[in-house]
Amino acid sequence: MSERTRIDKSLFQFLVELKFNNERAFFTENKARYEKEVKLPFRAAVERLAEKIGEFHPGGLESKIFRIYRDTRFSKDKTPYKTNVAAHFGRPQDGGNVHLPAFYLHLEPGESFAGGGLWMPEPSDLKAVRDRIAAADSDWKKLKAEGVELWRSDELKRVPKGYPSDHPDADDLKRRHFFRLRSLADAEIFSPRFEEKVLAAFQAAAPLVTFLEKTILEARARELSGKKSTPSSKKK
Numbered sequence: 001m002s003e004r005t006r007i008d009k010s011l012f013q014f015l016v017e018l019k020f021n022n023e024r025a026f027f028t029e030n031k032a033r034y035e036k037e038v039k040l041p042f043r044a045a046v047e048r049l050a051e052k053i054g055e056f057h058p059g060g061l062e063s064k065i066f067r068i069y070r071d072t073r074f075s076k077d078k079t080p081y082k083t084n085v086a087a088h089f090g091r092p093q094d095g096g097n098v099h100l101p102a103f104y105l106h107l108e109p110g111e112s113f114a115g116g117g118l119w120m121p122e123p124s125d126l127k128a129v130r131d132r133i134a135a136a137d138s139d140w141k142k143l144k145a146e147g148v149e150l151w152r153s154d155e156l157k158r159v160p161k162g163y164p165s166d167h168p169d170a171d172d173l174k175r176r177h178f179f180r181l182r183s184l185a186d187a188e189i190f191s192p193r194f195e196e197k198v199l200a201a202f203q204a205a206a207p208l209v210t211f212l213e214k215t216i217l218e219a220r221a222r223e224l225s226g227k228k229s230t231p232s233s234k235k236k
Helices: 009-020 024-029 031-053 123-134 138-145 194-229
Strands: 062-065 085-090 102-107 112-118 178-184
Touching: 009 024, 009 031, 024 031, 031 062, 031 085, 031 102, 031 194, 102 194, 112 194, 123 138, 123 194, 138 194, 178 194
Parallel strands: none
Antiparallel strands: 062 085, 085 102, 102 112, 112 178
């Protein structure tokens, strides 16, 4: 690996400085530095990771690096730049939709992680996953038996309507997101084994991502089939 495209401490140094100088004047003055110390090495790492994911998750994935510019239109926080770098690895046919099953990499001083799953899904996709869990699906049971631990965040207080409150997997039915992640210490980001550790986190999340992909794809196929089989109304 070229030293020029390897992630090193200068990436986090820039993000820390940006956090305390989050304004256009600072970024404009340091844009060349951002390109060299942040954008270039991160993009190179993402491209290498995308190539290797296929070894344990076949089918072909496409990487998408999130822009550093924040969308402030609907946010109370009007700072113009993100103080992290992140990438999404999803199916090409998904068009970069971050609300479909995928792998994720997030680098931020003290807050880095890698993993995969489903984040903030569309209501119909979330229902498809919950329906499969509620039906005691064998693939879901296998995931649970293998000890796949999911990230817990933003869960419902009660089992949603339409599902039994005493279901054995009631806690999973309350989930809004289905995500498995591994935190990465800052020292791991700058280690020669960084990409190896990220790939290990992706591989650990791969069975969950596969389950979610299959669930949503089958549910959408059924919905499409139902629409096609419904006779259109004829004009009188």
